[in-house]
Each structure stands twice: as C-alpha cells, then as structure tokens.
Amino acid sequence: MQKTYRFKIKDPNPGKIAVLRYLAAGPWRKELNFAVEMAKGHRPGTAYDLHPFIYTDLRLFGLSSQLACACRDRAFEAYQSHQELQKSDPGRHWFPHFDGVTAIRLNIPRSCRLFERPGQHWIEVSTPEGCIALRVAGRIEALERVWRSKPTHAEIVFKRDEVFFHVGVAVCLPKVSPKDRRTFIGIDFNVLNHLIVARATDAAGRALGCFFFPAGRFNWKRKHFAVSRRELQQAGAHCKLKGIRKREQNFVDAFLHQATTSLVRWGRHFPRPFLAIEDLSGIRANVKASRNWNRKLHSWPFRSGQAMLRYKGLSEGFFVKQLRGAFSSRYCSRCGGRNTRRSGASFACLECGYGLNVHLNGAANMAWRAVRYTLAAAGRAGDKTAERQPGPYAGDRDATLAAQSSLGGHLDYVFCKPLTSVRGS
Numbered sequence: 001m002q003k004t005y006r007f008k009i010k011d012p013n014p015g016k017i018a019v020l021r022y023l024a025a026g027p028w029r030k031e032l033n034f035a036v037e038m039a040k041g042h043r044p045g046t047a048y049d050l051h052p053f054i055y056t057d058l059r060l061f062g063l064s065s066q067l068a069c070a071c072r073d074r075a076f077e078a079y080q081s082h083q084e085l086q087k088s089d090p091g092r093h094w095f096p097h098f099d100g101v102t103a104i105r106l107n108i109p110r111s112c113r114l115f116e117r118p119g120q121h122w123i124e125v126s127t128p129e130g131c132i133a134l135r136v137a138g139r140i141e142a143l144e145r146v147w148r149s150k151p152t153h154a155e156i157v158f159k160r161d162e163v164f165f166h167v168g169v170a171v172c173l174p175k176v177s178p179k180d181r182r183t184f185i186g187i188d189f190n191v192l193n194h195l196i197v198a199r200a201t202d203a204a205g206r207a208l209g210c211f212f213f214p215a216g217r218f219n220w221k222r223k224h225f226a227v228s229r230r231e232l233q234q235a236g237a238h239c240k241l242k243g244i245r246k247r248e249q250n251f252v253d254a255f256l257h258q259a260t261t262s263l264v265r266w267g268r269h270f271p272r273p274f275l276a277i278e279d280l281s282g283i284r285a286n287v288k289a290s291r292n293w294n295r296k297l298h299s300w301p302f303r304s305g306q307a308m309l310r311y312k313g314l315s316e317g318f319f320v321k322q323l324r325g326a327f328s329s330r331y332c333s334r335c336g337g338r339n340t341r342r343s344g345a346s347f348a349c350l351e352c353g354y355g356l357n358v359h360l361n362g363a364a365n366m367a368w369r370a371v372r373y374t375l376a377a378a379g380r381a382g383d384k385t386a387e388r389q390p391g392p393y394a395g396d397r398d399a400t401l402a403a404q405s406s407l408g409g410h411l412d413y414v415f416c417k418p419l420t421s422v423r424g425s
C-alpha cells in the first residue's frame with residue numbers, strides 16, 4: 001500500500017519558485033495535455049505502450065528525459081482513472097485536462113534527490129533550467145521516516161502562494177487471512193441519526209460491543225450548505241458557489257475522517273478483527289423517493305467513507321471485506337427471521353420478539369455474514385458452533401448493552417444511545 005506524506009517547502013527562494021511555477025504552468029502542463037490526448041487516440045494498456053508515440057515529441061518540446069517519462073506515467077494514470085470512471089458511470093465524466101499550475105511529478109532519485117543537512121531535510125529537483133535545492137519542513141518523525149525509506153515518486157504541488165512536497169512511501173502491510181479472525185465487526189452506514197453504527201461479535205455470535213457515531217452535526221451542517229447553495233444559485237453568484245462547494249467537500253471529508261478513525265481505534269481493542277462493510281453497489285440506482293430524501297442519499301458520501309475505512313483498517317492489520325449488504329436491515333439478527341417490523345429507529349422481530357435499534361440490527365447482520373465468510377474460508381461452512389443461537393439470549397433484550405457494561409474500559413470511543421423501546425415485542 002502507498003502512504004502519501006505531505007510536507008511544506010520552507011521559506012523558498014522566490015526566484016527558484018518562479019522557475020518551478022513557469023515549468024508547471026507552461027511546458028509541463030502543455031505536454032501533459034498532449035500526452036493525455038495521445039492516450040485517447042492510442043488506447044494504451046500500460047504506461048509503456050504510450051512511450052513510442054510521445055517520448056520524442058516531449059523531448060523536442062523541451063522536457064528532460066526523466067520529466068518526459070514522469071509525464072508519460074502521469075498522463076497514463078489520468079487516462080486510466082478516466083476509463084475506470086467511464087466503466088462505472090458512463091458519460092458523466094469529462095476527459096482529463098490539466099489547467100493552471102499543475103503539480104509536477106518527479107522520479108526519485110533521478111529527477112529529485114533527497115538529502116540531509118544537520119537538522120534539516122532538503123530536496124534537489126532537476127529542471128531544464130538546472131538543479132534547484134529546496135528545504136522541506138514538517139513533523140520531524142514523518143520527515144525522518146520518509147528520508148530513511150526509499151520513496152520512488154513525489155510531486156511538487158502549488159496551492160495559492162505556497163508550495164508543497166507530496167511523497168509516496170510504500171508501506172508493508174502484514175498479510176491477513178480471513179481464516180484466523182476472532183472478532184467480527186459489522187458496519188452499517190446511515191443517512192439519519194448515526195453516521196456509523198458498528199457491532200462486534202465473537203465467532204459464536206455473542207455481542208462484544210457496539211459503536212455509534214452520531215451524524216447530527218453532519219446533517220445539520222450539510223443542510224445549512226444546501227440552503228446557502230440554493231440562495232447563491234438563485235442570485236447567480238457562480239464564483240461564490242464554487243467556493244461553497246469546496247468548503248462543503250472539506251467539511252465532509254474531515255467529518256468522515258473523524259468517524260472512521262474513531263471506529264478503527266475502537267476496533268483495535270478486539271483481537272484479530274474482521275471488518276465487514278456493506279457492498280452498496282446499485283444502492284443509488286434503486287432509490288426513488290422524495291426530493292429532500294434523494295438529495296440526502298445521493299449526496300451522501302458512502303463510497304469515500306468506505307474507502308477510508310478500508311485503508312485505515314488494512315493499515316491496522318484488520319481483515320476488511322465488502323460483503324453482500326442486501327436485506328441486512330430487514331432480517332432479524334438473532335433468529336434470522338424475516339417477519340419483522342420497523343418504525344423509525346426501532347426494529348422488532350415478530351418471530352422471536354427481539355427488539356433493538358434498527359441500525360444495530362443491520363450491523364449485527366453484517367457481523368454475522370462475516371462469521372459465515374470466515375467459516376467458509378476455513379472450510380467449515382456447515383459448522384454448527386456458529387449457528388444463530390436464540391436459546392441463551394431469549395428474553396435478554398439488552399444483551400448488547402450488558403456486553404458493553406461488562407467490557408467497560410474497552411469502549412472509550414463509543415457514543416451510547418439507549419436502545420429504543422419497540423412495539424409488538
């Protein structure tokens with residue numbers, strides 16, 4: 001897995017930065033666009049397929065050989081991600097085109113060299129105008145980690161008046177197998193009330209703990225953004241509209257990061273966790289509802305939340321897997337019965353009389369699917385030890401709460417909400 005570190009260039013010499021800016025907005029950007037257009041015509045399968053068509057031209061236009069190769073790779077990446085987006089959602093995406101001061105890709109160590117001076121970290125970038133040395137600032141541990149490892153790619157990124165150095169470091173992840181999992185965490189993403197609800201069980205299906213991350217501020221703030229967006233639209237203030245979109249995106253990303261990080265921190269307390277995420281493909285296509293509800297659901301960042309959970313979980317050594325999410329909130333999580341009722345946030349099973357929060361029920365079903373997945377992976381698909389056991393829990397409506405209180409100190413990131421009382425149970 002690649003981990004990207006972002007550092008700031010410290011007190012750069014304005015002359016040096018002017019050279020880099022000129023390169024980024026001039027030759028580099030133009031040739032990147034040229035390479036992307038060539039990719040459109042030649043449909044390369046790898047970056048090297050593109051090489052014969054563009055390399056000579058890029059060199060003639062003034063890029064050094066290393067920058068020409070970096071340009072080829074960057075153009076191919078843009079082309080490839082466009083192809084993937086086209087596959088999942090045809091006709092909705094513009095063909096890539098680079099504007100403004102574009103980030104410059106660098107190959108390490110050929111076009112960018114990392115070196116140290118006492119107490120300082122420096123990079124040396126080779127440009128067509130000559131070598132430029134820049135001092136990089138940041139957290140000392142992160143800097144040392146990057147400088148000690150052997151990164152292969154970096155980018156010089158321009159944002160307003162500042163210049164940043166982004167560098168990717170390959171992180172070695174432990175190989176995790178689904179077979180030896182001991183804790184199963186089912187996750188339920190929501191639109192209302194709670195952003196994330198998770199429930200951890202052991203291999204026999206006993207509850208170990210619950211996790212709630214409230215979405216109140218999230219929904220409130222997004223509603224606020226939607227209102228101001230509509231007002232700006234009516235007033236025709238398009239520049240401001242662009243700004244507000246960006247602010248909203250930043251807010252959503254930050255909130256999702258908080259939620260997913262605290263979930264992963266909570267999950268760390270359990271032995272060998274299996275994180276079961278719902279496979280939501282097709283969820284948006286199937287929904288037809290009121291305008292308000294549609295806005296909520298269609299603009300809801302399910303996918304980015306799941307992607308964050310995936311990489312954060314993997315880097316903690318969890319096994320992360322998308323499992324079938326269909327009907328996870330309809331079936332009873334204790335007896336598997338399908339004769340169930342739902343009213344608002346409460347869920348009731350008419351077959352065994354179990355009642356709990358509807359999202360908690362969905363999360364428990366996902367955890368159960370994770371148990372089944374592990375058993376199947378270990379070749380014990382028919383094992384009865386993990387069958388649903390209505391017996392021990394009959395009448396114990398608050399099993400999950402009891403489990404929580406018995407674990408006590410384990411659950412420092414849990415936002416508890418009392419289980420809703422359920423009619424008909």
Ligand SMILES: [Zn+2]
Pocket residue numbers: 332333334335336337349350351352353354
């Ligand atoms: Zn039931």
